[in-house]
Amino acid sequence: MSPAQHRALDALLPTLGIPFAPVPIDLDRAFGRRAPRVLEIGFGMGETTAAIARTRPDDDFLGVEVHAPGVGSLLKRVGELGLTNVRVIRHDAVEVVAAMIPPASLVGVQVFFPDPWPKKRHHKRRLLGPAFVHELAQRLVPGGYLHVATDWEDYAQEILAVLGAEPLLANTAAGFAPRPDYRPLTKFEARGLKLGHSVRDLVFCRRDDTVTENAG
Ligand SMILES: C[S@@+](CC[C@H](N)C(=O)[O-])C[C@H]1O[C@@H](n2cnc3c(N)ncnc32)[C@H](O)[C@@H]1O
Helix, strand or coil, rough: HCCCCHHHHHHHHHHHHCCCCCCCHHHHHHHCCCCCEEEEEECCCCCCHHHHHCCCCCCCEEEEEHHHHHHHHHHHHHHHHHHCCEEECCCCCCHHHHHHHHCCCCEEEEEECCCCCCCCCHHHHHHCCCCHHHHHHHEEEEEEEEEEECCCCCHHHHHHHHHHHHEEEEEECCCCCCCCCCCCCCCHHHHHHHCCCCCCEEEEEECCCCCHHCCC
């Protein structure tokens, strides 16, 4: 971790960090206001999170990341940009979603370039399997979006199949979606493009008609 990331972590985590606790989080209290909320999982160094949060000041962004230097890096950006609509949980997102995120509380979930675990024997470690996707879908309000991007073709196909099979979700595109303008290019993406990988965006939204029977 760089000294600047360390300083940002020390200075801002006490106010902008939310400690993991196995109880549902009061998001209005955490952000100090009532606003639409977006969860970003595995934000890496936080370039995308900060860039999107900056362009959407009326929405709140909850970033979950396990990697401490990444958390320091995002907090550094948040401090430099003076953003007030970002909070961070430094913990495993699977546990955070299960324990802390209330049903139908999010207008969006973003997962950009999840670890691809390219070796076949490691595929089971991939984040976006059917069970976790179902949990995420339950956290969305009707019409809320789940936006995933990846530059690993076989993972992209797998995610497309998983999201397509989730009854709470509907695809907003026929297959992969065009890259939405709001998603800036990240380091991981630039590296993927350099390696000749194509980048796939997947944008699904929560169906309206499934709220009461499946919420919770
Ligand atoms: C390949 S990086 C992509 C980072 C960033 N989204 C980007 O596009 O540059 C994947 C990130 O997900 C984080 N991650 C992986 N599994 C996670 C989990 N279960 N909970 C939270 N973060 C996770 C990793 O620490 C890593 O920073």
